[in-house]
Every structure is written in structure tokens, then in C-alpha cells.
Amino acid sequence: MTTAAPSIRVAIVGLGSIGREVLAAVRARPGLDLVGVADPAFAGRDAGEVSGLEPCGVTVTADVASALANGAEVALVLSASGVADVIPAIEAAAAAGADVVSTTEDLSCADFATPELARKIDATARAAGITVVGTGVNPGFVMDRLPVTLSKVCVRVDRIEVTRVVDVATRRAPLRAKVGVGLTPDEFDAGVAARRLSHRGLPESCALIGIGLGRRFDRVQSTIEPVIEERPGVLPGRVAGLRQTAIGMLGGREIACLRLEMSLGAPNPHDRVRIEGEPPLDVLIQGGTAGDPATVGAVLSAIEPTMAAGPGLKTVLDLVLAV
């Protein structure tokens, strides 16, 4: 006879659209127990109601520490894209002894763009005995964890090419705004220059591939360009989205090439990983990986492997598949 393991006590930080979907999924999954939710925009309200569900008896707090005070073992930090923005939440989690699973894009490989912050988070996490991991579908899966997983049956990898094409018509409005839909080309360029526009995390995915291959890249080259709408009647001449690339270079050779297109009406949405090596591999995800539910899935799946990983700032490459 086996006894069911006790439920894992989970807190959510950030009740944006992904936060609400994660809340619904946490509530629906046996073995997870929602014990706190923080989001200053909804403080004092029932977290279930904010998420469009029945009341769940958890009142949203303005601050993270209060949301963790009810014995949370893991904090799902879903509130921001930049590493610096989530440091207060990570510090609160460290103080409470809660592990952190986060969709913060830049945290997927914090060492890439913010090595000093990465060292600081790692030191904080180790001192508190907690684990911090950034994950999601992209970054966190399609363009990093999956290609690295595939590379593990190769005796030799010469080059990895990953392509993801997303029709943003099927995605949330904030995502369409983030990729510049409806802007003029000049507005797009200004938005890129001001770092308001881009898919966050693509260079981080590229850096993760280098780590997963055991060959940290010397350099990751990034480019962003607009996709211009050419279909008659649909804002012709305006921006329909973006094409972004990240190329991982080592010793003057291109080892990884990541190409992402996110645009309105993008033809043939799909994900594809091609490995040149021995054996070569050509892997197609037909229709692509649906971003929002896959992000929710990635967050929930990461909870137990994160809790099982050793203390410190980790990546999805440190997560096992079964605990």
C-alpha cells in the first residue's frame, strides 16, 4: 500500500493573463495546493474571482512576502520579463525558504545578459537553500530544451538550426503589441531601439544551447527586423510582426542558428529543429507548440524537478523528467 505524497504548497506572484491560467491549472491539478497569491493590482480580492473562476478562498496580497507566509514551498513568479524586476520576489522567496519557478524570460539564462545579477541570485539562493529556475515554452522549451534534448542522441553536433513560426492572430493582444503589429516601420525601428519591441529570451535560448552542448558560445549575434504587411486591405505597409534571429558562434564558426517569426497571419506556423551531425536529425512540430497553454504546462511541470534540484540559480537544463 502506498500513501499519497502530501500536496505541494504553491504561491503565485503575478496575476496577468499567464498568472490566471496558471492559477486555474494549479487549482485543477491534484497534488498542488494554492496557499497565496501576490499582485498589487488585485490586492484584497479573491484570487479565483480575479482569474474568472469560483472564489478559491485565497485573498490576493500586494506584497510577495505575505503571499508566501502561509508555508509556501514554491513561488511561481509570473510578473515580469527582466531579471532585475524579479529580484525582490526572489529575495522574498529566499527569506521564506520557497523555491522559485519563473516565466521571466531573461531568467532562463540570466548569466547571458546580466552575469552580475545571476551571481547575486545564485548566492542568495544557495545561502537560503532554495532553487531558482526560469522556464516557459520559449524560452524554456521549443528553442532550447528541446534541441538540447535531441542533441543527446548525436555522437557529434556540427550545427543546430531551430525555426519557430507563430501566427500571432492566434495569441493574446499583449503579444501582438510586443511584436509591433500595426506600427509603421519607423515606429517599429524606434521601438526596437528603445528595447520596447522584441521577443525576450531568444539570445538566452541560444546561450542555453551552447551550455547544453558543453560548448559555451564566444558570442551570440542577434538581429530583429519587421515583417511588413503586404496583404491588401489589412494595414498594407504597416508592421505585421517581427523576424528575429540569434546565432551562437564559437571559434569563428556558427554552431546554432535560431530563427523566430511572430507575425499576423504568418503562413505555416510550426516549430522545427534540424541538427547537422551524426546522426543528423530533422524534427518538425506540426502546427507548432501553442504558446500559452504550453507556458502553463512548462511552469507546472517544473515545480517538482525544481524542488528536487540542488540550491542555486539553475536552468531548464538542470531539470530531470521524473522525481
Added chain:
Amino acid sequence: MTTAAPSIRVAIVGLGSIGREVLAAVRARPGLDLVGVADPAFAGRDAGEVSGLEPCGVTVTADVASALANGAEVALVLSASGVADVIPAIEAAAAAGADVVSTTEDLSCADFATPELARKIDATARAAGITVVGTGVNPGFVMDRLPVTLSKVCVRVDRIEVTRVVDVATRRAPLRAKVGVGLTPDEFDAGVAARRLSHRGLPESCALIGIGLGRRFDRVQSTIEPVIEERPGVLPGRVAGLRQTAIGMLGGREIACLRLEMSLGAPNPHDRVRIEGEPPLDVLIQGGTAGDPATVGAVLSAIEPTMAAGPGLKTVLDLVLAV
């Protein structure tokens, strides 16, 4: 300035066709140092020469203990398909304090068919502080680790279907014999009844999917049937290979369905994973994963993650992607 990590001291047990390819790959990979090779069939000969390479200065020994005596940190056990057959090698590795990475098919999930042996190996490994893992391309990757990896972006998995079609014309002669090529249907049936014919490890892959989903199956149902040659002139009426299935059942529901065809001239060789759930996923490996080099790749890739896993009998689901 970083200092290169010291090389990992590797021994190989078994110099069959995969053993020889693994030997060549170990010799070619920086960071791995071949320190011993055991195979009674080639005792006293230079392991490089046996493998069709230049002499490598390592003399093949008849017994495993001697091959590990030169400070081996990991033993690559490539000598047999059944769990019982490799227990002596695992015990020798335990005595030497060497971790074990093995292509022994049934060891990929030893708990499935031989739970008592699995407990014995686990106890031996824990007592010695070593880690034991069975891996390869199938079992070990295409029909277990890969589908489980994909499931980690799903909020909900209703059912997983994995198909692998291999044209054995492109593979080694022993593999063609193992799937019954050239037999009469009666000889095929007798070979299946005597357990001489089958692809080893398919039920184990199915069981691994259950573990990876956090839902161990109540039951795994297996079937094997011959593929009968119908092309004119090519042994018509004889067996061209086999079709094998493994179905994972839980609470009366089919959760996983694995279909493997390995036959001469099989049309459209490929691997495919379909997940019914949220989100659904449909993943195609175009042309399939080439079995022999992928097995060698899987073995080499498993070395460092196995050494980093805690002591005991583990599976590929316990291996991280970067160490």
C-alpha cells in the same frame, strides 16, 4: 582563465558492433579517456585493433574487474539485453566504485519485468555509492525520453501515441535476424514463443512513459506480429520483420500506445509522437532517428549526467541535460 576539467576515465564492457562504435567515439571525444576494455572473445588483443582502428594501447581483458582496475570512473556495459546477464558486470563496477551506463534494453526500466533484480541492483548501487542507468535510442530516447520531454509543456495529457518505423535494410544483420527477416510465419511464431524474436525494451519504454507522466500504469499490454513480405521476388510469403505494440493502461483507460515496425523495406521510415491533451502536440522526426549512431550518442551523452545523478538504479528520466 579556466582550467580544463580532468578527463573522465572510461571502461567498455562488450566489444560487439555497438561496443566498437562506442570505443571509436570515446577515443574521438575530448574529455574521455579509455582505460580498460573487457570482452572474453577478444582477450589479450588491442582494443583499438579489434574495433578496426589504430592500436590504442588498451589490451582487452576477459573479465570486467580487470578492465576497471585502472581507475575507471564509469563502465559502459554494452554486452547483453537482459538484466540478469549484466548483474556480474554491475557488481564488478560496484566493487570498483565505477558508475554504469548500459545499453541493456531491459535495464532501461528494470523495475518493469524484473522488480526483484531491480531492487537488488539498486541496493548494490546505493551501498557502493554508484549510479546505474540503462539508455540507448530505443529504449532510452525515441519512444520514452522524447515523448516524456514533450509532455512537460502540456497542462494535461490524455493520451500519448508513439510510432517508430525502421527499414531494417539500413541496419545491422543481427538486428534483421532479431526481427525475424527471412523466416517462415511458423518459424516466426516459434521464435516469439521462445522469446528469441522481438524488439527488446518496448514494454519498458511504455512503463517509462507512465513514470514520466507521474502515473504508473496498472498494466502494459504487448503484442508482436510478423510483417509478411509481399513484394515479388523478395522471399514472398516469408517474414520481412515485425510489428510490435505496447499499450499502457491506467484505470481501464489507454494512456500510451507505442507502435514499432521494424521490417525490410518498410515504407516511410520515421518517428512520430502525438500527444492528445492541452496543448496537443504532433512531432515528426523526418526519416527517423538512425539507430546505431544514435545509440552511441545516447551512451556518450549519458556519461556525465549519470555521474552527477545520486547513487542507485536510475533511468533516463533522472538524467539532466547539462552538468
